[in-house]
Amino acid sequence: MNRLLFFAVPMFRARGATAWDSLFHLSSRERNKSILNDALPSVCFELPACAVTCSRYLGKSDNTVCSYDKIFSSAVTHCVQRHCPTLQDVLQWQTQYASLCDLPARDHGLLEVGVIYALFAVATVSFVGRLLSRSRFMNGPGFWWDDCLVLVLWMMSIELVICLAIMRHNGAGRDAIGWVSKDHVEKVLLWVYASEPFYISGTYGFKLVWVLLYLRMWEANTLFRKVCWYTAGLLMMGLVGFGVGAIAAFWPQQYYTGDSAIVRTHRAGIDLIPAVFIIGALNVAGDFWVLLLPIPKLINLESITKQRRMWICTLFLLGFVVTVCSMVRCTTILPLRNTTNVTWDFGHFVTWSEVEIHLSMVSCNLPALAGLIHRLRWRHRRRIASQGEEDQLPSETARSNATKQASVTNDMCTVDDDLCEDSNGRIVRREKEVGPAD
Incomplete structure (x- = not known):
C-alpha cells in the first residue's frame, strides 16, 4: 500500500533548496528552522500510494506549506481525502506532513x-x-x-x-x-x-x-x-x-x-x-x-x-x-x-x-x-444583636438603631423567595409562615 515519494521530482529540473523553494514557496525563516534544506533532494518518506497522485497540488496557491492550517486544510490534503480509500490513509498523510515540517501536535x-x-x-x-x-x-x-x-x-x-x-x-x-x-x-x-x-x-x-x-x-x-x-x-x-x-x-x-x-x-x-x-x-x-x-x-x-x-x-x-x-x-x-x-x-x-x-x-x-x-446575613445579624442584648441592657439609642436595622433587613426582599403576584396582578411580598412559639 505504501511507496516512496521523493519531493525533488525531475519535472522541476532544479537542484537543492532552489527546487524546493520553487515548489513550496518556503520563506528563508521556515527553511532554516525545518529539515527542508539544501539536502532535500535526498529526503523522502513513506506515503500511501493514493497520495502520490496529489503531488501536483503541492505549492499551488499556497504562500507557505509548513503550518497547521495547511496540514489539515490545504489543497493537497483535501486531494488525499478524496482519493485515498480509508481514513487511516489521511491520518498517515497528515502525520508525515507534520513530521516533515517539524510541527508537533497541539494538545489543549x-x-x-x-x-x-x-x-x-x-x-x-x-x-x-x-x-x-x-x-x-x-x-x-x-x-x-x-x-x-x-x-x-x-x-x-x-x-x-x-x-x-x-x-x-x-x-x-x-x-x-x-x-x-x-x-x-x-x-x-x-x-x-x-x-x-x-x-x-x-x-x-x-x-x-x-x-x-x-x-x-x-x-x-x-x-x-x-x-x-x-x-x-x-x-x-x-x-x-x-x-x-x-x-x-x-x-x-x-x-x-x-x-x-x-x-x-x-x-x-x-x-x-x-x-x-x-x-x-x-x-x-x-x-x-x-x-x-x-x-x-x-x-x-x-x-x-x-x-x-x-x-x-x-x-x-x-x-x-x-x-x-x-x-x-x-x-x-x-x-x-x-x-x-x-x-x-x-x-x-x-x-x-x-x-x-x-x-x-x-x-x-x-x-x-x-x-x-x-x-444567612439576616440570621447572622440577629445572632449578633441577641448576643449584645445578653451582654448588656441596650440603651434607648441602640434599641432605636436595632429597630431601624431590622426594618432595613425586612425590606431587603429577594425576587426568588419573597415576591409574588396577588389576584390583581400586583407584585407583593410573600406572606411568611409563622413558626411555632418558643
Missing part, C-alpha cells in the same frame, strides 16, 4: 478537561445552594417543579462530564496526527453523538427552569402568565423534537461514509452542519426571549426600592453570559463541515457545549442563591 485537551471539571464543581455547589435555599430548614418557600427539573439536569451534566473524559482519553482536543488512529476518531465521534441529546435537553431544560420560576412568582392568571405557558410549551417541543432528531440523525457518529475519509454532509435530505448551526441559533434566540421576558414586570416592582429593582434585573441578565458561550459555540460548528482534524475540532465543539451547560446551571441557581445569602 488537558486544559479543556480541567476547565470543565472546575465548572462542574461550581455548578454542583450552586445546585446544593439552591436546595438549601428552597428547604424549609432555611425558611425557604419549599420545592417545586423547577427544582425537580434542575435535579434531572444536574444528573444529565454528570453524563456530559463522563463523555468528555472518555473523549479526552481518545485524543479529543489534540491534533489528529501522531498516535491518533482511525479507532480513536471513531470513539470520539461516538461519544460526541452520545452527548448531543443530553446537551439539547440541557439547553432547553434550563430555559424551562427560568420559565417555571416566572410561573412560581407571578401566580395570578394574567397575560404574562399565559405567555409563560406558551413559552414553556415551545421549549418542551424543542427539547423533545431536537433531542429525538439528534438521535435519529446519527450525527456525528456516522460523520464519515463507511471507512472512507469522505464526510457525510447530508442525511435524509437534510444538510447536517447547517441544521446543527440553525439549532444553535434558535438556542441563542431562546436565551434572549426567556431572559428578557420578565424584565418589564421586574422594573415595575412597587414594594422595593429602585436600587433593589435594578439589582434583581441584573441578577436575571447575568444569564446572558450563557448566551455569549452559545455564540462562541456556534463559531466551532462551521469548521466541522469537512474537517480532517476531527479530534481537535470536535474537542473544541464539545468543550464549549459543556461550558454552556454548566454555566446555565449556575445562572438559573443565582436567584435562589441570592435568597440563601440574604437569609
Whole structure:
C-alpha cells in the first residue's frame, strides 16, 4: 500500500533548496528552522500510494506549506481525502506532513478537561445552594417543579462530564496526527453523538427552569402568565423534537461514509452542519426571549426600592453570559463541515457545549442563591444583636438603631423567595409562615 515519494521530482529540473523553494514557496525563516534544506533532494518518506497522485497540488496557491492550517486544510490534503480509500490513509498523510515540517501536535485537551471539571464543581455547589435555599430548614418557600427539573439536569451534566473524559482519553482536543488512529476518531465521534441529546435537553431544560420560576412568582392568571405557558410549551417541543432528531440523525457518529475519509454532509435530505448551526441559533434566540421576558414586570416592582429593582434585573441578565458561550459555540460548528482534524475540532465543539451547560446551571441557581445569602446575613445579624442584648441592657439609642436595622433587613426582599403576584396582578411580598412559639 505504501511507496516512496521523493519531493525533488525531475519535472522541476532544479537542484537543492532552489527546487524546493520553487515548489513550496518556503520563506528563508521556515527553511532554516525545518529539515527542508539544501539536502532535500535526498529526503523522502513513506506515503500511501493514493497520495502520490496529489503531488501536483503541492505549492499551488499556497504562500507557505509548513503550518497547521495547511496540514489539515490545504489543497493537497483535501486531494488525499478524496482519493485515498480509508481514513487511516489521511491520518498517515497528515502525520508525515507534520513530521516533515517539524510541527508537533497541539494538545489543549488537558486544559479543556480541567476547565470543565472546575465548572462542574461550581455548578454542583450552586445546585446544593439552591436546595438549601428552597428547604424549609432555611425558611425557604419549599420545592417545586423547577427544582425537580434542575435535579434531572444536574444528573444529565454528570453524563456530559463522563463523555468528555472518555473523549479526552481518545485524543479529543489534540491534533489528529501522531498516535491518533482511525479507532480513536471513531470513539470520539461516538461519544460526541452520545452527548448531543443530553446537551439539547440541557439547553432547553434550563430555559424551562427560568420559565417555571416566572410561573412560581407571578401566580395570578394574567397575560404574562399565559405567555409563560406558551413559552414553556415551545421549549418542551424543542427539547423533545431536537433531542429525538439528534438521535435519529446519527450525527456525528456516522460523520464519515463507511471507512472512507469522505464526510457525510447530508442525511435524509437534510444538510447536517447547517441544521446543527440553525439549532444553535434558535438556542441563542431562546436565551434572549426567556431572559428578557420578565424584565418589564421586574422594573415595575412597587414594594422595593429602585436600587433593589435594578439589582434583581441584573441578577436575571447575568444569564446572558450563557448566551455569549452559545455564540462562541456556534463559531466551532462551521469548521466541522469537512474537517480532517476531527479530534481537535470536535474537542473544541464539545468543550464549549459543556461550558454552556454548566454555566446555565449556575445562572438559573443565582436567584435562589441570592435568597440563601440574604437569609444567612439576616440570621447572622440577629445572632449578633441577641448576643449584645445578653451582654448588656441596650440603651434607648441602640434599641432605636436595632429597630431601624431590622426594618432595613425586612425590606431587603429577594425576587426568588419573597415576591409574588396577588389576584390583581400586583407584585407583593410573600406572606411568611409563622413558626411555632418558643
